[in-house]
Amino acid sequence: MAEITWGLATSHVPSIGAAMDNEKTEDELWKPLFDGYQPAREWMAEQKPDVAIVIYNDHANALGLEMIPTFSIGTAEHYDVADEGYGPRQVPNIVGDAELSEHILVNLVDEGFDMTVLQELDVDHGLTVPLSVYTPNPGDAWPCRVVPMLVNVLQYPQPTADRCLALGEALGRAIRSFPQDIKVAVFGTGGMSHQLSGERAGLINQEFDRNFLEKIETDPESLSQITRAEYVEQAGSEGIEMIMWLIMRGALGDNIRRVHDTYHVPASNTAAALALFAAEKSAEENTDAAIAQ
Numbered sequence: 001m002a003e004i005t006w007g008l009a010t011s012h013v014p015s016i017g018a019a020m021d022n023e024k025t026e027d028e029l030w031k032p033l034f035d036g037y038q039p040a041r042e043w044m045a046e047q048k049p050d051v052a053i054v055i056y057n058d059h060a061n062a063l064g065l066e067m068i069p070t071f072s073i074g075t076a077e078h079y080d081v082a083d084e085g086y087g088p089r090q091v092p093n094i095v096g097d098a099e100l101s102e103h104i105l106v107n108l109v110d111e112g113f114d115m116t117v118l119q120e121l122d123v124d125h126g127l128t129v130p131l132s133v134y135t136p137n138p139g140d141a142w143p144c145r146v147v148p149m150l151v152n153v154l155q156y157p158q159p160t161a162d163r164c165l166a167l168g169e170a171l172g173r174a175i176r177s178f179p180q181d182i183k184v185a186v187f188g189t190g191g192m193s194h195q196l197s198g199e200r201a202g203l204i205n206q207e208f209d210r211n212f213l214e215k216i217e218t219d220p221e222s223l224s225q226i227t228r229a230e231y232v233e234q235a236g237s238e239g240i241e242m243i244m245w246l247i248m249r250g251a252l253g254d255n256i257r258r259v260h261d262t263y264h265v266p267a268s269n270t271a272a273a274l275a276l277f278a279a280e281k282s283a284e285e286n287t288d289a290a291i292a293q
């Protein structure tokens, strides 16, 4: 059976990708952020998954504002990198896992999450930057297959944080019931506090962010009770992206260990963070594994 081995929460700020692409990671401005990633990167490089489920939002690059599914999943064999206006990032295209996508899709629909199906999808910085945070130098190919899951965080009414946590729990069950013996990592992307335009552009709320960073491990239920209006008020109009971390957290289950985290201001005009969690096997799973041997 498939196993969830770790979960990564990370901001997906486009300029973090651009800093890597343009070899600026040692510059004074960027070095502290990338130094903060290092312990997590080393740990993840030792724990390579077969597939990463990347939960992110498209930023009106693949899906126009005329059609915004609340929750959707990619079911393709591969995904191209989107052109966001400056030509596609020079990173490898993405190899999908259509069989796992299909399995997750059916299980989620059966549990009452009526996912929109994306049979073709160009992936934007929301997905490629987190992959670069995981693997800064992929060479010709990313080290794992990817299943994209998309969330509407752009346009009112965004899904509730509570619904995101519940979707994550159902996602965890779907992954663990996949019959292939593969290792799966789950990425929750976006955040932290930021607002890109309007009167409050540049808003950073460190207190809100630090509380979120703590509670995503210890008390995700409390974060799931925050309303969408409060997310926007407290964390900025784009800070509500953080609700996507709750999907990752729900999938990981109760038995987790924080491997590393880092918080940095500013990246672009925003607060950026990374939090890495190892999914520990429950006592029950360990017993099952011992019996199977």
Ligand code: DHB
Binding pocket: 012, 013, 014, 015, 059, 190, 191, 194, 196, 238, 241, 268, 269, 270
């Ligand atoms: C920016 C864009 C994002 O999608 C995000 O999550 C954070 C920052 C930006 O354009 O700076």
Ligand code: FE
Binding pocket: 012, 013, 059, 126, 190, 191, 238, 241
């Ligand atoms: Fe974003």
